[in-house]
Amino acid sequence: MTSVHRNTASSSVTSPLRLGIAGLGTVGTGVIRLLREHADLLRHRTGRSIEVVAVSARNRTRDRGIDLSGLHWHDDPVALANDPNVDVIVELMGGAEGTAHTLVTEALKAGKAVVTANKALVARHAEELAHLSHQHGAPLLFEAAVAGGIPAIKVVREGVAADALTRLGGILNGTSNFILTEMAETGRAFEDVLKEAQDKGYAEADPSADIDGWDAAHKLSILTAIAFRPIVFDSLAVSGMRRITTDDIHQARKLGYAIKMLGVARRLPEDRVEAWVQPCLIPARSGLAQVNGVYNALTTEGPFSGPITISGQGAGEGPTADAVMADVIDLARGHGLPLWGRVDEQAPIPCEPVEGLVSRFYLRITLEGSVEAETALEDIRTVLGNEDVAVEKGHHHTSQKGDAQLILLTGPVTLGGINRILPLLEEMPLIKGTPLALKVEDLP
Structure with a gap:
């Protein structure tokens, strides 16, 4: 059955939505600044006030350029998860493990909605977080975790x-x-x-x-x-x-x-x-x-x-703070989506091995000082040909460091094939160092 979240953050659309922010770096202070400067606009767009009521950070005395008086300070960020005056946890500390992971999991267990910019946490604990979110009816939103100022998550999850x-x-x-x-x-x-x-x-x-x-x-x-x-x-x-x-x-x-x-x-x-x-x-x-x-x-x-x-x-204070607030606004409006989709289909699968991917490749090959470029090119063509790899284009030049280099563009070959060829090239006496291979991605 598809997960439907009961959004505790929006149980009353007339009461303020109360945020607890963990992490007061560039993004955390940016969120507070945005909230204060656009308070009337946000109230108009959501139908309710949004306010920060509690915060936590490593250094309580640091001057962050914003007034934090009147906000409840928690020395332990995890305490935000059990603060009865907080509706939504905004996790901006970073890190896939440790305090950030504990705070987010405890908040979800407490039925609190979570907004995070922590890409490592979401990527590495996807299955665990999806099940906690589903089990406790607590939305987890993470627009700011991907590409900061562009609505990448919304485009993929909603737009298409x-x-x-x-x-x-x-x-x-x-x-x-x-x-x-x-x-x-x-x-x-x-x-x-x-x-x-x-x-x-x-x-x-x-x-x-x-x-x-x-x-x-x-x-x-x-x-x-x-x-x-x-x-x-x-x-x-x-x-x-x-x-x-x-x-x-x-x-x-x-x-x-x-x-x-x-x-x-x-x-x-x-x-x-x-x-x-x-x-x-x-x-x-x-x-x-x-x-x-x-x-x-x-x-x-x-x-x-x-x-x-x-x-x-x-990235940056403005774009990332704006992305964080996009998720907060969704919560204020009563929106709470399942993390990935059906919870019974969320077991991660391995990616396919990339060795079978077929592409053309750019090769940069540095030559030993006494080697003639044309002679080297013919010898290298032979090695590539023995592996059924064609050379579509090839020329030589002198690098900024004064080395003679061959620049080749291969025909289609698997990545596994290129990985087998590179050691063969490196063993050739006429080649200096390890050749560089870069995939060619033919985009429109």
């Missing part, structure tokens, strides 16, 4: 709910997109642009979640669960962007492509799912290639809805 989507994906991480954009536009090295991203607050001191693809993977896992069905997160194929150089971006441009970090999921026959995150070459004239800076973009495709693309800022 009647269509059996065949594919979804796009640029799901603003930090990696900013880095690739700056490298393309300024010619600066990856490390230099990464430092700028950290200085601007786009990337954390430890940037691995952004540049190694895990942030995008969490978002893709959530979108896949809504569009198709929940997946086992650890089965999702994830590759990062640390090896991409400015040379790669310029050479891709010569071939008519841009390099973007993509997350893509496809529906396969027999209720199977393919999902991956990796840097790809996409046509320079495609819509996603025009999405630059810290912007995110999501494209969905279905037999009835066709392709739909939405784009906007993926």
Whole structure:
């Protein structure tokens, strides 16, 4: 039977909706600021007042630039779950485990609605949270967990709910997109642009979640669960962007492509799912290639809805606070949807192995100093030919570091085939280091 939530947050549409916020960083303070500045507008649009009544954060004395007097302070965030004056828990602490996980599970057990921006928590505990939400009739909403300022969740869960989507994906991480954009536009090295991203607050001191693809993977896992069905997160194929150089971006441009970090999921026959995150070459004239800076973009495709693309800022105080409030507004209006759908169909399934995916590939091969490029190209063509891989295009150039490099565009080959070929190339005496292979995703 389909889960129908009794929304305790909206038991009386005339009484105020009372929020307890855990986490008073950029987004948490942004939510309070938005609520105060747009109080009349929100009351008009929902028919009731929305107010923050309790908060919790690590440092009680820190100056956050907003007045917190009059709000009940909980030193322990989990205490918000049992505060009788709180209707909705807004979890903005982050982290898949620890206090955030305890707070959300305890709140759901107490029958309290939860709004969260915590993508890691939702992605890694999808099955547990779905069952708690269903069992206790407590909605869990997470629009802000995916792509911040664009309504990605609403588009997939509501906008195209009647269509059996065949594919979804796009640029799901603003930090990696900013880095690739700056490298393309300024010619600066990856490390230099990464430092700028950290200085601007786009990337954390430890940037691995952004540049190694895990942030995008969490978002893709959530979108896949809504569009198709929940997946086992650890089965999702994830590759990062640390090896991409400015040379790669310029050479891709010569071939008519841009390099973007993509997350893509496809529906396969027999209720199977393919999902991956990796840097790809996409046509320079495609819509996603025009999405630059810290912007995110999501494209969905279905037999009835066709392709739909939405784009906007993926992070920051304003966009993320607005996404949090979109969920709060839904609760104030009395809306509470099942997390993924039928609770008896929510057991996660593994993604299909990506080794069988067929694509063309961009190869960057660095040569030893004394090797003639034309001779090397013929030898490499032979190795590829022995594995039934054709070379559609090939040229050589000198990298910014002065190395001779071959740039090849292969014909269609499985990812497993490319992974078998790369060690063979690396063993060749004429090749220096490990070749780079990037998938070509031919988008409209």
